[in-house]
Amino acid sequence: MNNCLGREYHESTKHSWLSVRQHPNRLDWENRPSPMKSYPRRYPRIRLEKECPAHIFIYHIGGITAKKSYPGVEYYLRTVPSAGALYPNELYFQARGVEGFKDGIYHFEVGSSSAVLLRSIGKDEGLEPFLRLRHPMRGLLFFISSPWYRSAWKYKDRAFRYTLLDAGHLLGAIEAGSYLYKHAYRITYAADLEGLNRFFGFREREFFLSSAIAAVPDTQGEAVVPDSGIEQVDPVGAFEASPLIERAYRETMTLHGCRKEPGFPRFAFHKEAWREVIVKRRSARAFSAGKGVTRAQFQMLAEILEQPIPSDCDEPVEIYAVLNRSTDMPIGIYSGKKLIREGDFAKKAAYLCLEQSFVADSAITFFLLSGGCNYRALCQKAGLLGHRVYLASGYLGLGCSGIGAYYDDEVADWLGRKDAMVLYALAVGPEER
């Protein structure tokens, strides 16, 4: 287990009661990285329009849905949550035979809600070979990259975890949108990341994390990568190297012993209500103390989390639910739907999440753990599951917040899983408004 690549990174970025007191986060506002990437104005832009289904599909994957202003700083909040609202990821896509887009390679410019055409593609040209696909594909191919310093600026070396969880949320947004767009999707972690990074001119400031396919073979021709790549553009402005993050990325680029998941999730959401949940999603900031969830709500969340995630590298993620308050169920720790320890652990769960007091008022605190080996894939899977929890909670009229800060070893010990990595936590419950 300890030979697993990525494990060493995870071990060295654990929080403990002592570490958060010895190394508090300090922000250097003078050297704040740019929160959004933009290519030069000379590239053609397509404004995403409400009337076009493919445009809406793209917009739902991280488009801006709200703005929050504080003295000296504005945050543009998106369909996806992000640790510290720092949004350390970018979305690129290839469109072929898709209404609303010329065939080409695009960057989603979040700030202007536009798709920037970086390069047109010919009939057999495209990024398919980087995804180990032989034939040109009709539809959308998605590529998620990370200008990771946006997050490392605040969270230092622990930021690689957040870039992966945030990327998982973007994959979750692709899943949620594909349900509306009526197109199957599957995730590719085993893409040729090295080749993609080179093609897009990325240096140490940005790297690809994953990709997803919402497309079908178009012709029987052989797809070929275009002979000239994409111009390099600095995504962050300010930058500081992190040898630990750069090594963790290099070590986790290649995958080992992957199990493919061919299954596809079956959801039965009312489409219009689902669309509203996607665009209205926010993180809960306070829960209504004393109000619990019903058995039906708890079971629906558990069932949604059990649904398969189609990918080429499915890693095991164990889900523990600390049920703090319920109208009609015994409270305690559940593994899936099974009660494994009865009792009121609300205060304990909040303590474990770095004493974030609002967690004690939540009805459920989820902890996601893994003993798997493909770190890049398993963290993104945890983020995707987190996105399902957010959206399904919204659908059930409950609030949700991701929790990336917890005392790693104490959580694992408490759950009796000393050897497992704690990847993510989420608090869910009726919101205090």
Ligand SMILES: Cc1cc2nc3c(=O)[nH]c(=O)nc-3n(C[C@H](O)[C@H](O)[C@H](O)COP(=O)(O)O)c2cc1C
């Ligand atoms: C990976 C991740 C970790 C997060 N960790 C915390 C946390 O520890 N505490 C918290 O209050 N919110 C946390 N959040 C929620 C973010 O603060 C929130 O998503 C961000 O401020 C944007 O707001 P929005 O989700 O309402 O759009 C986390 C979100 C993500 C995706």
